[in-house]
Amino acid sequence: MRKFAITVLGAATMLLSVPAAAQELPLKTGNFWDVAAVTIDDGHFGDYADYLAGQYRKNMEFQKSKGWIKDYYVLSNANKRGGEPDLYLITVFDHVTTPAEDIQREKEANAFLQQNTRQSIAGSGQRATYRHLGSDMLLQQMVWSH
Numbered sequence: 336m337r338k339f340a341i342t343v344l345g346a347a348t349m350l351l352s353v354p355a356a357a358q359e360l361p362l363k364t365g366n367f368w369d370v371a372a373v374t375i376d377d378g379h380f381g382d383y384a385d386y387l388a389g390q391y392r393k394n395m396e397f398q399k400s401k402g403w404i405k406d407y408y409v410l411s412n413a414n415k416r417g418g419e420p421d422l423y424l425i426t427v428f429d430h431v432t433t434p435a436e437d438i439q440r441e442k443e444a445n446a447f448l449q450q451n452t453r454q455s456i457a458g459s460g461q462r463a464t465y466r467h468l469g470s471d472m473l474l475q476q477m478v479w480s481h
Contacts, residue, residue: 359480361479362477364477366476367430367475368427368473369426369472369474370425370473371469372422372469372470373424374420374421374466374469375465376466380421383422383465383466386466387409390458394444394448397448401440403440404427405427409422409423409424410422410423
């Protein structure tokens with residue numbers, strides 16, 4: 336037991352003797368990036384582009400104006416291979432919401448978009464006839480700490 340205590344004390348002394356800057360990692364966590372993969376059936380890119388430029392953009396700009404998201408992007412898969420999505424929809428935000436925040440945001444967004452949740456779900460179902468959601472990744476950006 337005494338040998339163990341001396342070992343622990345020695346390790347603690349070594350940790351305290353390391354300069355503070357050396358103890359910090361060079362990276363810290365930053366914003367979250369939600370990346371949704373979207374595949375569009377042939378002949379329907381225009382339909383989906385209209386949705387993105389209309390209701391989607393209106394909703395995202397509203398969320399940005401409220402400070403709920405920091406930014407959003409629509410990226411095209413320029414060198415698409417078999418099985419890969421056509422587009423990536425990216426949303427950048429600083430924290431994961433709580434269930435209470437989700438409920439409040441849904442109410443505010445629905446009021447702004449002049450719709451209810453059932454109408455929103457129905458619209459998504461209509462788009463699902465030619466738009467297919469694939470993977471959805473939640474990434475966290477790492478930024479230099481010094």
